[in-house]
Amino acid sequence: MTAGHLREIIPKNPRLIFMGTPEFAVPALHALVEGGFKIVAVVTQPDRPKGRGKRVIPSPVKEKALACRLEVLQPNNASHVDFCGDLEALNPDLFIVIAYGQILSRGLLSIPRWGAVNIHASLLPKYRGAAPIQWAILNNEKETGLTLIEMNEGLDKGPILFYERIPIGENESAGLLHDRLAAKTGGFITRALKSMAEIPPRAVPQSDHEASYAPKIDKNVWIIDWTLPAPRIAALIRALDPKPGAFTIWEGRKLKLFAPNVVSLSSPGNLPGQILDGPKRTLRIETGEGILEVGEMQIPGKKRVSTADFLCGCPLPKGTVFGR
Numbered sequence: 001m002t003a004g005h006l007r008e009i010i011p012k013n014p015r016l017i018f019m020g021t022p023e024f025a026v027p028a029l030h031a032l033v034e035g036g037f038k039i040v041a042v043v044t045q046p047d048r049p050k051g052r053g054k055r056v057i058p059s060p061v062k063e064k065a066l067a068c069r070l071e072v073l074q075p076n077n078a079s080h081v082d083f084c085g086d087l088e089a090l091n092p093d094l095f096i097v098i099a100y101g102q103i104l105s106r107g108l109l110s111i112p113r114w115g116a117v118n119i120h121a122s123l124l125p126k127y128r129g130a131a132p133i134q135w136a137i138l139n140n141e142k143e144t145g146l147t148l149i150e151m152n153e154g155l156d157k158g159p160i161l162f163y164e165r166i167p168i169g170e171n172e173s174a175g176l177l178h179d180r181l182a183a184k185t186g187g188f189i190t191r192a193l194k195s196m197a198e199i200p201p202r203a204v205p206q207s208d209h210e211a212s213y214a215p216k217i218d219k220n221v222w223i224i225d226w227t228l229p230a231p232r233i234a235a236l237i238r239a240l241d242p243k244p245g246a247f248t249i250w251e252g253r254k255l256k257l258f259a260p261n262v263v264s265l266s267s268p269g270n271l272p273g274q275i276l277d278g279p280k281r282t283l284r285i286e287t288g289e290g291i292l293e294v295g296e297m298q299i300p301g302k303k304r305v306s307t308a309d310f311l312c313g314c315p316l317p318k319g320t321v322f323g324r
Contacts, residue, residue, distance in 0.1 A: 010114050012197045014093035017112070019043040019078070023060040024182045025098040028119065031186025032096070033068045037193065040090045045101050046074045079105035087111050096189060097151060106153050116151040119189060121181050123147060123163060125211035128156035133181065134174045135214035138239040140231065143167045146181060146188050150203055157211075159203035162192045171261065173241035217244075224248045224257070226273035226323050230290030234260035237294070245298065248273070248322040255322070258304065259295030267291050273322040281308040283316065 016039045018029055032039060042065035047056050065072045075083040088111050095116035109116045122132035124147040136144045145165045149158035168177060195201065217240065224233055224246050237260040240246040245256035267286045276291060278284035284293045298304040
């Protein structure tokens with residue numbers, strides 16, 4: 001971990017307000033509680049309807065906070081003047097923000113005595129934005145990481161305080177990388193807080209010239225273009241695993257594909273999307289450049305299964321062409 005310039009050291013046991021919402025933020029909250037840090041409140045998004053039944057459920061962070069007997073606050077707009085007044089009354093030293101899900105105003109960020117810090121799941125300034133994990137895999141990056149920044153009003157543009165480099169596995173999916181990064185956030189934030197209580201870190205301004213952005217993955221990207229090279233298609237499938245899932249069209253239905261493996265960088269050159277000969281109960285598909293094998297499949301309304309199990313119940317003969 002490399003240090004980055006809060007203006008002075010923070011207290012050894014600062015009064016923290018934790019702001020986060022999804023599962024990704026839970027390990028950090030857990031580590032702070034286990035580490036004995038004083039969390040005066042947890043701010044998370046309001047309960048939302050989910051699933052086919054649209055049942056209203058709490059966020060993972062709320063569930064964890066309640067289990068730890070922490071005060072939970074759920075404003076519709078965290079930057080509203082009334083809510084800012086509520087937080088100011090708690091006399092916080094520092095905000096810790098991880099995947100909270102709202103843009104925070106200058107007024108809100110100015111409340112804590114030592115400001116606000118944010119953990120972002122990339123090596124900033126690369127992949128600012130909502131989907132850094134997916135875009136790192138989509139672009140076949142060899143490494144990513146965690147970055148702790150001092151927050152300002154810009155989108156992930158604050159000065160860098162600490163970072164940790166983390167390699168990406170050759171065939172790692174976005175889901176697996178998400179879980180691996182999340183598990184590291186706890187140790188990452190507790191080490192950073194302990195360091196900042198001893199030495200003021202040197203905050204390093206981000207270079208906008210080196211910046212890239214990671215917006216939400218557009219629906220138009222979800223469908224597989226078989227004319228692309230096999231490594232590009234494999235990266236897309238891994239980047240959208242587990243959700244929303246990259247899909248192709250088969251007999252007028254969406255067919256999601258998972259667990260890709262590039263078996264060749266050359267192909268017969270006949271027809272991208274065509275099923276080729278391969279070992280029994282495997283699925284090898286011709287691409288614009290190379291041959292791709294997929295290990296798992298899913299059709300709408302059914303469970304995700306291994307390709308071998310799928311082909312047992314639904315044979316796909318050689319010459320079948322996906323995408324039509």
